[in-house]
Amino acid sequence: MILKVKDGNYFYKKAKKGNPQKYLYNDAINFELHPGEILSVLGPNGAGKTTLLKCMMGLLKWEQGSTLLDGKPLTSLSTKEIWTKIGYVPQASRMTFSYTVLELVTMGRAIYIQTFAQPSEKDRMLALEALDSVGIKHLANELCTAVSGGELQLALIARTLVAEPEILVLDEPESHLDMKKQQVILQTIKRLVKEKGLACIINTHYANHAFYLGDKVLMVAKDQPVLTGKVSEIMTEENVFKYFQIEVKRLRHETDGQVFETMVPTYFGSNPDQ
Numbered sequence: 043m044i045l046k047v048k049d050g051n052y053f054y055k056k057a058k059k060g061n062p063q064k065y066l067y068n069d070a071i072n073f074e075l076h077p078g079e080i081l082s083v084l085g086p087n088g089a090g091k092t093t094l095l096k097c098m099m100g101l102l103k104w105e106q107g108s109t110l111l112d113g114k115p116l117t118s119l120s121t122k123e124i125w126t127k128i129g130y131v132p133q134a135s136r137m138t139f140s141y142t143v144l145e146l147v148t149m150g151r152a153i154y155i156q157t158f159a160q161p162s163e164k165d166r167m168l169a170l171e172a173l174d175s176v177g178i179k180h181l182a183n184e185l186c187t188a189v190s191g192g193e194l195q196l197a198l199i200a201r202t203l204v205a206e207p208e209i210l211v212l213d214e215p216e217s218h219l220d221m222k223k224q225q226v227i228l229q230t231i232k233r234l235v236k237e238k239g240l241a242c243i244i245n246t247h248y249a250n251h252a253f254y255l256g257d258k259v260l261m262v263a264k265d266q267p268v269l270t271g272k273v274s275e276i277m278t279e280e281n282v283f284k285y286f287q288i289e290v291k292r293l294r295h296e297t298d299g300q301v302f303e304t305m306v307p308t309y310f311g312s313n314p315d316q
């Protein structure tokens with residue numbers, strides 16, 4: 043499935059009358075995502091990353107431009123058609139409903155379950171498999187209100203995977219996670235994208251994660267052009283300075299045939315033992 047955003051732009055209607063409407067993005071959003079590709083969206087707080095995902099999936103209506111799935115405008119598809127193709131993991135929020143983790147994940151199968159029917163044994167097994175793939179099968183019978191924010195985030199990712207989407211959309215999935223769980227999430231995303239040929243778009247605040255996930259980056263910031271392209275081309279010291287007002291060093295390290303690229307803010311350039 044090919045996901046394409048063509049000339050997309052949006053503005054929130056301000057409550058105050060007489061305010062001129064200003065588009066959120068300095069210029070229109072354009073990108074194309076193929077099976078097996080990952081696009082990381084980077085930008086400072088408030089740059090419009092979540093809004094971009096919402097417009098792209100039709101949760102908000104583009105003021106200009108459109109989203110196309112395999113060449114068909116999203117607006118011509120039914121809600122069911124859209125949500126069998128797209129799996130969305132929104133930013134983490136605390137649950138107030140007392141479902142177990144397994145029940146929450148099984149709900150991800152809802153699009154395949156007839157109205158008023160109960161989930162089948164197959165649905166339950168798929169939910170357990172998805173929990174296993176994100177490393178929290180042991181929490182299946184815990185209440186969502188009783189697990190940590192990071193564990194809940196993993197459960198929400200499992201819930202999306204269980205619906206077998208072709209396009210995976212994740213809004214800051216690593217926020218609230220400890221370093222090990224961040225690794226689990228990133229490795230899981232990368233593995234699923236490559237094994238199942240998913241297309242994936244992910245909002246992140248971590249430059250290093252964009253390097254790890256690879257493929258493409260879209261960078262947005264207020265009053266700056268929208269940048270899209272290969273990670274290696276977009277993730278430059280100059281661009282990060284322009285878009286985040288922070289000086290960084292891009293470092294490359296090679297060991298045992300593996301290449302590591304990362305960005306370190308120069309303000310970290312001190313020796314902690316001195």
Ligand SMILES: Nc1ncnc2c1ncn2[C@@H]1O[C@H](COP(=O)(O)OP(=O)(O)OP(=O)(O)O)[C@@H](O)[C@H]1O
Binds near residue numbers: 086087089
């Ligand atoms: N419902 C809304 N009504 C009016 N303005 C909004 C609304 N939601 C977001 N905005 C504004 O639109 C801009 C973009 O918000 P958005 O949440 O897309 O940014 P973001 O890049 O995802 O931020 P963050 O990194 O902090 O999650 C912000 O200035 C925000 O205040």
